[in-house]
Amino acid sequence: MKHLLTALLAAAPLPALAFPVTVQSCNREVTFDAPPQAAVSNDVNLTEMMLALGLSDHMIGYTGISGWRTLDETLREGVAELPELSPRYPSREVLIGAGADFYFAGWNYGLRVGGEVTPETLEPYGIKVYELTESCIHIMDKPKISMEDMYNDLLNLGRIFGVEDRATALVEGYRAELAAYLETLPPLDNPPRVFVYDSGEDAPFTAGRYAMPTAIIEAAGGVNIMDDLEKSWAEIGWETVIERNPEVIIIVNYGDVTADQKIAFLEGNPAFANIPAVMNDRYVVLEYVEATPGPRNIAAIRKVAEALRAE
Structure with a gap:
């Protein structure tokens, strides 16, 4: 994947798509008469989508990263010349004052x-x-999450910025890479039961059927124990987790509480002692940017697939 991204980012600009173009954004149609020239993205995963498409020259900044989590070196390098306009969700005045003409965000993502x-x-x-696309469930009905949601965003961004060929090549590369990898994996007799532990001790915050980890787990060959939760991210009760008896636990690593601290909490609570994942020390850690829609979902599927097949 790194070689593909390097080639795409180093390539000469592709011919622009004829404008105007109209894309579907949740329950709205949005028409662009020309590619945005002063774009702002919110959050690490959305910003990485912009960078994967080589769109930094169309950006005037980003928001919603340092206030929540630390920039890793890959993203730091990509946004080196861009200012962070707001450490968390931007105000309307921040976007207007920066002269933005485009805001790539999501519901509960800015x-x-x-x-x-x-x-x-x-x-x-x-x-x-x-x-x-993943966030549209907050304002409308939508199908269950799949990898197509992330691909859809990349393809729509390609149309919006007039680099449709570049976006298509990127998505086709992801599809081919993932398919080739999955073909090498030994089959699983039964899909392992997986719980996504984002945060919370009194009550866990987890991923339901509309959140990206569900698509990652299914692509890797497992099943999210909260697949029937008709939400994206939500708080549930520990009783449900204990009852559904996960065999593997995904830890989402971000914020002030580290993945190691979350694992220590699980292992130190007698109520969880008989959960197979805890008994057998079967955890897989996903960084926030891997567990939310974006280019690193492919690597996340690899991580989870290996964890599901580990002895």
Whole structure:
């Protein structure tokens, strides 16, 4: 994948798609008369989508990273010339003051239902919004999450910025890489039961059927024990986790509580002692940027697939 990204980013600009173009963004159609020239992305995963498509020259900054989690070296290098306009969710004034003409965000990824920054509140200022597909469940019905949601965002960004050929090549590369890898894996007799532990001690915050880890787990050959939770990310009770008896636990690593601390909490609580994943020390750690929609989902599937097949 690194070789593919390097080749794409180093390639000469591809011919621009004829404008205007219209893309579907959640329950809206958004028309662009020309590629945005002053784009802002929110959060690490959305920013990496922009960088994977070689769109930094169209960006004036990013938001919502340092206030939540540390930039790793890969992303730090990619945004080296860009300012962070806000450490967490930006205000409307921040985006307007920066001269933004495009905001790539999502519901609970820089947008809040009924909040100050939404597609409707930014429209009068000439700032068009494209919403992360995974996040659309917060405002509309949508199918269960799949890898197609992430691919859809890359392809739509390609159309918006006039680099559709580049986006298509990137997505086809991801598909081919993933298919070739999965063909090398030994089959599983039964899909292992997997629990996603994001955070929380009194009650765990986890991934439901509309959150990206469900797609990652299924692609790797497992099943999310909260597959029937009709939400993306949500808080549940520990009783449900104990009852559903996961064989593997995915730890999402970010924020002030480390993955090691989360594992120590699980192993130190007698109530979890008989959960197979805890008994057999079967954990897989995904960084936040791997567990949310973006280019690193491919590596995340590899990690989970290996964990599901480990003795």
